[in-house]
Amino acid sequence: KKKDKSLKLNSPVGLTPVIYRWPLQSQEGYDEAHELIESMRWVCHDFPDLRVAVENYILDRIDLSDYDRMSLMCDRFNRAADNIRRLGSGIEPPKCIGAPPSRDLLKHIMVQVYNRSIPDPDKLNSYQPFSPQVYGESSYDLVADVISELKITEDDIFLDLGSGVGNVVLQVAAAANCTCYGIEKNEIPADYAKEMEEEFLQWMDWYGKSFGDFELLHGDFLDADNYSYIKKSTIIFVNNFAFGPRLNHKLKEIFSGLSDGTRIVTSLELAPLNFHITPRTLSDLGSILRVSKLSATEGNVSWTDKPVSYYLHVIDRTKLEKYFQQQKRKEERESSMVPEGRAKR
Numbered sequence: 001k002k003k004d005k006s007l008k009l010n011s012p013v014g015l016t017p018v019i020y021r022w023p024l025q026s027q028e029g030y031d032e033a034h035e036l037i038e039s040m041r042w043v044c045h046d047f048p049d050l051r052v053a054v055e056n057y058i059l060d061r062i063d064l065s066d067y068d069r070m071s072l073m074c075d076r077f078n079r080a081a082d083n084i085r086r087l088g089s090g091i092e093p094p095k096c097i098g099a100p101p102s103r104d105l106l107k108h109i110m111v112q113v114y115n116r117s118i119p120d121p122d123k124l125n126s127y128q129p130f131s132p133q134v135y136g137e138s139s140y141d142l143v144a145d146v147i148s149e150l151k152i153t154e155d156d157i158f159l160d161l162g163s164g165v166g167n168v169v170l171q172v173a174a175a176a177n178c179t180c181y182g183i184e185k186n187e188i189p190a191d192y193a194k195e196m197e198e199e200f201l202q203w204m205d206w207y208g209k210s211f212g213d214f215e216l217l218h219g220d221f222l223d224a225d226n227y228s229y230i231k232k233s234t235i236i237f238v239n240n241f242a243f244g245p246r247l248n249h250k251l252k253e254i255f256s257g258l259s260d261g262t263r264i265v266t267s268l269e270l271a272p273l274n275f276h277i278t279p280r281t282l283s284d285l286g287s288i289l290r291v292s293k294l295s296a297t298e299g300n301v302s303w304t305d306k307p308v309s310y311y312l313h314v315i316d317r318t319k320l321e322k323y324f325q326q327q328k329r330k331e332e333r334e335s336s337m338v339p340e341g342r343a344k345r
């Protein structure tokens, strides 16, 4: 039987080579030949001497449908990559190894991981904003803006409530190098999330990039069993735009027990920006929140994209403490004054 044709790409830093079966697939929005060339280009980006070996012009003008030419190019790439790995194991590893991926490389990886994990996106039929279908070209950049805006560090613990196929969790783990969790209740995206995890681990190893520990959990974030994840998180994302008032109310109940300093980022505010503590609003979540409205551009060419607003809430009980102190002072003042009317009588 003729050996099945395939193309193999060794990595100068990772262990497992990437295999493409021939002929390469090309369906709407996902072209394996393009992905293969882009992946080689990204590794050349990190290893200039690889670029020399691969003679950049091949990457630009090769006939992608010619198996012999493509496998020749891969062989040259692999020989050079193997040399680097042999050399690399000698001298101290170049600084790009074990570092977080750049914003653009991570975007390429996330699209790659998604394309390989979700072959038929229609099965997800969740055409909400940030749904996986539009993830690559739009909300990747928005989430990347939010990550840099919030200055998430390795010491943060991140949680995406209702994490879908896990794309945001993986993105934050790679971009911020912090511990990340996602909780997803629906069987279909939760299963895809396992694929996403496998592909993500393989590609991050192949590129030699670092990322924080992460766990994509299958469950309902309202379930008490999952409260420990919510409780220990320092940054919680909830894309609650399409949640009904009942579910948003349940979210607020959950958030009322979180520690001061916890940051909650949502697409629909949890309390009005001008929230004012009064005897009537005392028990609202807003009385322990500092709310601010931020905006980022969705999509990758910032001048044509509509700015998207999102809301940052920081748990802060000092607001409530100040209110009670004021109330106490007011009552003390009132009780020390003799009411006007009585004096006249």
Ligand SMILES: CC(=O)NCCCCNc1ncnc2c1ncn2[C@@H]1O[C@H](CN(CCCNC(=O)Nc2ccc(C(C)(C)C)cc2)C(C)C)[C@@H](O)[C@H]1O
Binding pocket: 126, 128, 130, 139, 142, 143, 146, 160, 161, 162, 163, 164, 165, 166, 167, 168, 183, 184, 185, 186, 189, 219, 220, 221, 222, 237, 238, 239, 240, 246, 247, 265, 266, 267, 310, 311
């Ligand atoms: C009693 C009751 O009402 N029960 C029904 C409701 C149950 C609520 N509990 C849930 N638990 C777990 N997962 C559930 C439950 N509700 C629904 N989801 C899942 O959320 C997923 C959808 N996700 C998006 C998945 C991808 N992640 C993101 O887009 N994340 C994200 C977060 C924040 C932002 C910004 C920065 C803009 C604020 C941007 C992106 C959002 C829209 C909620 C779907 O797959 C749902 O199945």
